[in-house]
Amino acid sequence: MTFEPSWKRLTAATGGLFIAVLAFLGVRVAAGGDHAVQAAAQTTTQPSQTRQQVAPPAPVTPSDQLAAPQTPQDPSAGQIDANPPRTHSS
């Protein structure tokens, strides 16, 4: 039996390989194995406050305007704080 290369076979093999890689990456993303997706998820779900943990991102929401309250328990709901904490050069 002899192997006869052809454009048809090459295209089929390439397409099969592409689908296999795509499926593998899809499984990884679904399982949370993708670092970029993990980082984005941590930004909204895993606040860090201990002094040893300074690198992980926390759920912070700076905005151009005062946003709507983030939770039903938000004490600042709908109010402008007349005396908010301040940040400044020191």
Next chain:
Amino acid sequence: VIRVDRTFACMGGRATVRLESSRHSRHALERDAARIRATLREADRALTRFDPASELCALNRDPRAAVPASPLVRDLVRAAAWAGARSEGLVDATLVGPIEAAGYAESRTGAMPAPLAAALAAAPPRRPARAASHWAWADLAVDPAGRVVRPPGVRIDSGGIGKGLAVDVAAARLPAGIRYAIGCGGDLAVGGSGAWQIAVDDAHTGAEAHRLLVQKGGVATSGINARIWRRADGSYAHHLIDPATGEPAWTGLVAATAVAASALEAEVLAKAALLSGPRGARRLLRRDGGVLQHDNGRVEVIAAAPVVRLRAA
């Protein structure tokens, strides 16, 4: 909701503590505020470079390569090394010599800053700061025995890192169920239920330039306006040093405010942003957002990048 507010002098500036809770009594909140004050005062005493009796000064004088240190100073050393790495050498806590040479060898607490407009008018052409060719901060470490390791002669300046670290430590010691905003010299640690409104002071006018909404973490501002002075030769100087030149950095920004997971990280980001100049600052602040204040008075708000989440179908 019971609220307790405290303000006191600390680390060459003002410290502010705001605690709110519907679960804790006023007495308990006042006790927690007193503990925070004690924590910040302890950090002030240990980390100042203006008191020869401080632990930091003793460390900076010590001729040994490995020096036993308190947990706080060990944390400072780790934070200084991390800050250097995080900022690729821009935030360099080992620049004590250049800072002193620029005219900041003594505390400037209570000293009136020089006029910012005059200083900006006389300043050299603006350019981003760069890292030093030799990274002394990379030699800072804590060994397994808990000793600080650094080449003798390398001195550490706590600076803003010390403030950020101190408020983070104070916040970490709070019990659950308290909404808090702990500030020291403009570095803030905030948390608890609900978002905090944080006012950003205008470096040119002192008025409120912008208001941020922060759920939890840290906010810090690094700027040249609060500690700026005129040297004997008539030139102006400030305390934010370009590591590459050892001279005060004039980058086109007078202040940068950063939001991050902790006050320490916000402090490092803010300082790195200011030293990087406008273009680099936008890149540094784009993840969690912040505010840039330009030489010409323009206030530029950097919006946080939207969080993108992929979901499996």
